[in-house]
Amino acid sequence: MKTLIKNIVWQGQPKEILIEDGRIQAIEAAGTTTEAVQVIDGQGHTAIPGLVDVHAHFREPGLTYKETISTGSEAAAQGGFTTVLTMPNVKPVIDNPAALKAQIELNQKEGHVKIDQIGALSLNLTDTQTTDIAEMVKAGAVAFSNDGHGVQNARTMLQAMKAVAKAKSTITAHIEDDDLVNHGVMNAGPSAEALGLPGMTGLSESTQLARDLVMVKATGCHYHVAHVSTKESVELVRLAKSQGLPVTAEVTPHHLFLDDSMIITDNPMMKMNPPLRSREDRLALIAGLLDGTIDMIATDHAPHAAEEKEGSMLDCAFGIVGLETAFALVYTHFVASGLVDLDTMLNWMNREPIEEFALQGAGQMRVGDPADIALVDLDHAYNIDPATFASKGKNTPFAGQKVYGQVMTTLVDGKVVYQKEEK
Template sequence: MKTLIKHVVIDNQCQDILIIDGKIAKVARGIETPVDDLINAHGATAMPGLIDVHVHFREPGLTYKETIATGSAAAARGGFTTVLAMPNVKPVVDTAEKMKSQVALNAENGLVKVLQYGALSEDLVGVGPADLQAMASAGAAAFSNDGHGVQDAQTMLSAMQAAKAADRVISAHLEDDTLIQGGVMNAGPSADKLGLPGMTGLSESTQLARDLVMAQATGVRYHVAHISTKESVAQVRLAKQMGLNVTAEVSPHHLFLDDSMIITDDPMFKMNPPLRSKEDRQALIGGLLDGTIDMIATDHAPHSPEEKSGSMHDCSFGIVGLETAFPLAYTRFVKSGLVDLETLLTWMVKNPKEAFDLDQAGLLAVGDAADITLVDLVHPYEINPKDFASKGENTPFAGEEVYGKVLKTFVDGQVVYQAKKE
């Protein structure tokens, strides 16, 4: 199968991309050759397919919220071609048998490349590690207890040792349950004003300190999921200076929102970790700019309308992010002049690919998998949850004007998303 994409912009130059059997065969101006499929990009910008190392697709067991099909369709619509799905489905992916089943389910129903996390411990909350080596052999791309902090230090230490032996990354959800105290948003003036219980950032930073000491002792590849506090940024910065094998991700909502923006009891602003202070948010941006934080990851967390209604007291934690992440980051960071597109793609493609050894993901180079996203960087549009491919419409960014609309997404040279013509 030969496909030719004509008239794309790469590095501010008009180029053509020749794809043969799912691989990029040539990138040059004025390619002329017989092909099976000729696509005119009309000056759209071509990027390598985005990578998200933190998504929740809810299947099996919670398919009223999302399925692998709808989640991966949302990924494709957002320009993502490789994602890593968390194991907190029902049943939890915590054995080799469940891993094999989940990997097969992802392959059968995924429009994009859906890789799978295994749980660190039984049912995410058990004491003692799961059989990480067996899950790695069954296809686990990495390990995490996302949704739950590992409360038992020996469990985390043993899991680190096993992950090191299996040569897999541990992605840590940092949360000391004894410090949560029923919080539904960040502890501080905004929570006090709204009369809502606050969640201190110490729940994250104290568990991170514990883990970093053990990560140094074991040499495990340790990844901080959805980092949210200035104290955590400082700890990761120091750990990197000390030579630890540590990486970190930050979500778009922690970069672009903070608790001072929560002026009513609005369920769309409830996420875990919560939106922190403006000072924390500025530290996150600073950490991203100086390389302390390696990548942007969405923590895509779809819920039903019923679960994201009423008061923050009772609604579910989490928002969707796959279909808004790139346009928000492009608009706030690149369009504003803070960084260039190449830097943004380092955070959303290159660094996650390297940190998680994602050899199957392409970088828009000859010989790579033809994982390609075509975007319109010129014309603004409005974020409308009714347009989402995800089952979840739970986003605080509805109505925002952004740039960076995804027009077409290719996985291994096959079109998996095409925007409707307006």
């Protein structure tokens, strides 16, 4: 079947895209193609490659009151994401080949976008015994993580690195030393002191990262730093890369655009892990992204039920949603402001994730690629409204913010999976 997307802008020029059998057959000047079974009018919007998120939580099985694969992947499509890597901290934990195979089948059955599955690094995420890395790679694990928990035992991490290196896979590491967290609910500093809330020192992140990077040098394991948040961590990643170590890193939009100086009340929507750090940390993250120390932007989409994000930061859940807001936030703050161009942004949110995680099924909007495409309105502002989210989670501190870059249409393998409703 042939589909023509007409009346779109691509790389600043009026173009049209011809799709056949789910793949891009041609990207040509407007008015070139005359033959198509289906025509999609892009209404002058900008075409971009479908975004790729290497860090999301869809909560199914076991926690479906927070999110399901269906609602999470609908949120992804609404945000322009066509490929998402989901974490293994569901119930039961995806820590064996049988559970992994069952999860992959469930992802394929319920998902509206492409979902690649990350497997657990150690049993039940917290055990000192590593999972069967080799067999889980064979079963389809795209990477390994204990996300939500730092690996406290150095020997466990060393064993995992050796196995992951041998399997030619990737560790995506949640770095957190429990002994240094000290029951913190936000970044340790003046804001925490002013609010009378327990603080979490950045050392809880950077000290474990330093430990792990020494072992990366010894094992050659591809090590990906999840949700980097401190200036010390940026410096450590920069040093590791200067030494030629196989290290990559991600940063979230909330750590790029929010910091603890903005927490002026005990606000549950501002509680996430790692916490919002200082303004100095935030600027270091931006600098690290701009100079290539940090490779990509990931959402750490973490939906919760409304009652879990109420009351005080002392006892509410960690985490915010991000799939439906990421593109617009990054575009508004970085591209519309003139800091970088759109192509640079797409490098962070499409090409780097695909290349670093060796994702074979994700498209980069080249002729012959899978037709994973989003059409976005870059010209008209809108306000972020959680009531419009497809995600079950409405927990975002960005509610009400004026942004540009609304996703209008998303296609996966040439099939429309999201179309913004006309008002």
